Amino acid sequence: MNELVTVFGGGGFLGRYVAQELMARGARVRVAQRDPTDARVVKPLGGLGQSQAVVADIRDADSARRVVAGSDAVINLVGILSGDFGAFHVDGARNAAAAAKAAGAKAFVQVSAIGADPAAESRYAASKGRGEQAVREAFADATIIRPSILFGREDAFVNRFARLASLAPVLPVIRGGVRFQPAWVVDVARAIAIAALDPLRFGGKTFELGGPQTLSMAELLQWTARAIGRSPLMLPVPDPLAGAMARFGGWLPGAPITWDQWLMLGRDNVVAPGADGFAAFAVDPVPLDAVAPQWLVRYRRHGRFAERASA
Numbered sequence: 001m002n003e004l005v006t007v008f009g010g011g012g013f014l015g016r017y018v019a020q021e022l023m024a025r026g027a028r029v030r031v032a033q034r035d036p037t038d039a040r041v042v043k044p045l046g047g048l049g050q051s052q053a054v055v056a057d058i059r060d061a062d063s064a065r066r067v068v069a070g071s072d073a074v075i076n077l078v079g080i081l082s083g084d085f086g087a088f089h090v091d092g093a094r095n096a097a098a099a100a101k102a103a104g105a106k107a108f109v110q111v112s113a114i115g116a117d118p119a120a121e122s123r124y125a126a127s128k129g130r131g132e133q134a135v136r137e138a139f140a141d142a143t144i145i146r147p148s149i150l151f152g153r154e155d156a157f158v159n160r161f162a163r164l165a166s167l168a169p170v171l172p173v174i175r176g177g178v179r180f181q182p183a184w185v186v187d188v189a190r191a192i193a194i195a196a197l198d199p200l201r202f203g204g205k206t207f208e209l210g211g212p213q214t215l216s217m218a219e220l221l222q223w224t225a226r227a228i229g230r231s232p233l234m235l236p237v238p239d240p241l242a243g244a245m246a247r248f249g250g251w252l253p254g255a256p257i258t259w260d261q262w263l264m265l266g267r268d269n270v271v272a273p274g275a276d277g278f279a280a281f282a283v284d285p286v287p288l289d290a291v292a293p294q295w296l297v298r299y300r301r302h303g304r305f306a307e308r309a310s311a
Contacts, residue, residue: 009077011038017189032056058092064099073107073196074100085127093131097138107199108142122263141203148210152185166299176218179268181210191281210271228299
């Protein structure tokens with residue numbers, strides 16, 4: 001196997017794991033980033049010359065066409081949590097898919113999100129849904145991957161909760177009842193790599209990837225606090241107050257939540273009933289508590305020496 005796979009956003013959190021999974025399967029990886037220095041983390045993950053970094057702006061159709069030239073497969077991981085959602089999630093996705101089609105790529109994998117829906121209230125979820133439509137129009141046999149919230153050593157989700165729990169005696173809980181199925185980034189990356197390298201099995205299909213545990217926001221916060229040996233007071237924030245904070249304070253630096261994130265928390269982030277998931281890739285998803293304590297230990301009072309200090 002010596003396929004060339006271009007990965008838009010391959011230097012990001014999920015991207016580095018996708019690149020590693022691809023290279024472990026013998027593929028060559030071209031990491032397409034606006035800032036190619038973001039791809040430096042990928043270099044040592046494979047063999048000599050197995051990866052390269054190129055400058056690309058997915059919002060520019062010409063740029064997308066240049067970087068996918070000669071690719072056997074293309075993966076789009078580009079996503080933002082604030083800003084011009086349409087430019088990145090819709091136009092960018094369309095540009096990448098159209099470029100892959102024009103280049104003769106056999107596979108295109110679009111990484112979307114659980115809850116993607118053109119009719120969603122959230123601009124993020126709506127743009128992800130429109131992005132899926134744009135991809136299907138440009139590359140009919142594309143594979144759509146919709147992960148739930150990702151956790152991993154470098155994530156900005158569980159680590160954020162751990163950092164707050166390590167510093168604050170009181171932890172506000174916003175929309176404590178909303179449910180998630182956190183998925184380990186390694187498991188999701190493996191499924192994406194498999195889909196990109198086997199379009200005959202996975203092309204034209206949509207998959208929703210959620211982990212083996214369903215946790216509410218409150219349960220996730222409580223688990224994280226226990227994992228780092230902390231016990232802050234969990235203070236539920238009433239919806240009217242949380243909504244006002246999001247509406248009027250979400251634009252402030254350091255605000256806990258934006259209005260769009262508030263809207264996203266109006267729906268559970270779990271796999272839809274009957275949706276194809278990890279089983280299609282023969283991936284047995286790993287639960288949060290099996291791996292997260294390995295890196296969350298740094299938030300404990302005495303770090304990795306916590307047990308010795310308490311002995």
